[in-house]
Amino acid sequence: MNILIAEDAPSDRMLLKLHLKKLGHTVYEVSDGNELISYFLEHESELDVLIVDLNMPNKSGVEAVSEIRAHQGSYAANWIPIIFLSGSDAEDDILYCIEAGADAFLSKPVQHKVLLAKIIAVTRLAEMRKELLIANARLKALSTTDYLTNLPNRRAFENALKDEMGKSKRHDQPLSVAVLDIDHFKMINDTYGHDAGDYVLKELANRLISDQRSGDVFGRIGGEEFGLILPHTNVREAAIACERYRTLLSEQPYIYESNDLDLTVSVGVCMYDGDEKQFELIKRADNALYEAKNSGRNKVVIDDA
Numbered sequence: 582m583n584i585l586i587a588e589d590a591p592s593d594r595m596l597l598k599l600h601l602k603k604l605g606h607t608v609y610e611v612s613d614g615n616e617l618i619s620y621f622l623e624h625e626s627e628l629d630v631l632i633v634d635l636n637m638p639n640k641s642g643v644e645a646v647s648e649i650r651a652h653q654g655s656y657a658a659n660w661i662p663i664i665f666l667s668g669s670d671a672e673d674d675i676l677y678c679i680e681a682g683a684d685a686f687l688s689k690p691v692q693h694k695v696l697l698a699k700i701i702a703v704t705r706l707a708e709m710r711k712e713l714l715i716a717n718a719r720l721k722a723l724s725t726t727d728y729l730t731n732l733p734n735r736r737a738f739e740n741a742l743k744d745e746m747g748k749s750k751r752h753d754q755p756l757s758v759a760v761l762d763i764d765h766f767k768m769i770n771d772t773y774g775h776d777a778g779d780y781v782l783k784e785l786a787n788r789l790i791s792d793q794r795s796g797d798v799f800g801r802i803g804g805e806e807f808g809l810i811l812p813h814t815n816v817r818e819a820a821i822a823c824e825r826y827r828t829l830l831s832e833q834p835y836i837y838e839s840n841d842l843d844l845t846v847s848v849g850v851c852m853y854d855g856d857e858k859q860f861e862l863i864k865r866a867d868n869a870l871y872e873a874k875n876s877g878r879n880k881v882v883i884d885d886a
């Protein structure tokens with residue numbers, strides 16, 4: 582492991598270094614709190630453990646460690662274990678160090694085996710923490726992503742819409758929303774099977790995002806229904822964009838097991854009025870979609886109420 586020692590007393594530093602080298606670690610050294618911070622910031626990704634003396638010139642160990650923890654934040658994946666060293670084993674010192682962000686405390690003179698045990702314990706904790714962060718990130722991605730298309734799911738779409746509605750209101754910028762639905766999708770399932778339907782949904786999502794403008798959010802909000810959030814876009818511009826998507830999604834057949842599946846989509850689009858609730862906005866887009874379906878499908882209808 583790569584271990585950085587911050588210790589101002591040369592003899593203590595030397596002794597510690599010998600112990601750690603004997604244990605097979607690579608050791609780096611600094612002699613005060615300021616050097617500790619600069620070295621850490623420069624080599625953050627290469628270091629595995631910090632061993633920090635409580636009392637050092639210029640900046641104390643506690644001050645330096647507090648700064649390092651503030652820099653890392655509580656969700657840093659590369660959060661580093663820190664062991665404090667002190668000549669005193671006063672209870673107050675121990676508490677002070679742990680509260681500053683340390684994970685373990687050692688009294689000087691350091692005992693070889695105690696040092697080994699603390700290093701094993703803190704690195705094990707760091708490893709578990711890292712695994713937990715990775716697992717959390719995976720769970721978050723799973724809970725916000727549609728498994729079939731990899732687009733944001735309904736929940737993520739609604740959260741994104743809420744954010745965009747807030748931004749639109751704050752910056753007095755237009756915001757449009759569209760709901761896009763595949764026409765007679767049931768027929769594809771019924772004629773070619775559910776797998777063909779799944780293939781179409783995936784392929785359609787790919788085509789949709791191939792033309793996605795940066796800042797726009799597309800989500801799968803129902804079985805064969807997709808939601809489009811178009812920030813900085815008024816309803817006329819949104820209708821033009823939706824017309825482009827309608828053409829893009831239907832101009833080429835979807836080829837599944839040598840079958841050419843032709844499909845069209847209907848779209849309802851509307852613009853946020855700055856006051857309405859999220860469900861009201863989606864409802865208006867849905868109403869426009871309903872009108873598109875009822876007036877022949879394969880078209881974009883605007884709700885400009």
Ligand SMILES: Nc1nc2c(ncn2[C@@H]2O[C@H](COP(=O)(O)OP(=O)(O)OP(=O)(O)O)[C@@H](O)[C@H]2O)c(=O)[nH]1
Pocket residue numbers: 729762763764765766767768770774775776777778779782803804805874878
């Ligand atoms: N393959 C597949 N089909 C799905 C999925 N989710 C929903 N569906 C199907 O989508 C079809 C939707 O059918 P309807 O609501 O009648 O709509 P439609 O046939 O597209 O007709 P219109 O919307 O009126 O043009 C149903 O057959 C659902 O089973 C999915 O994840 N995979």
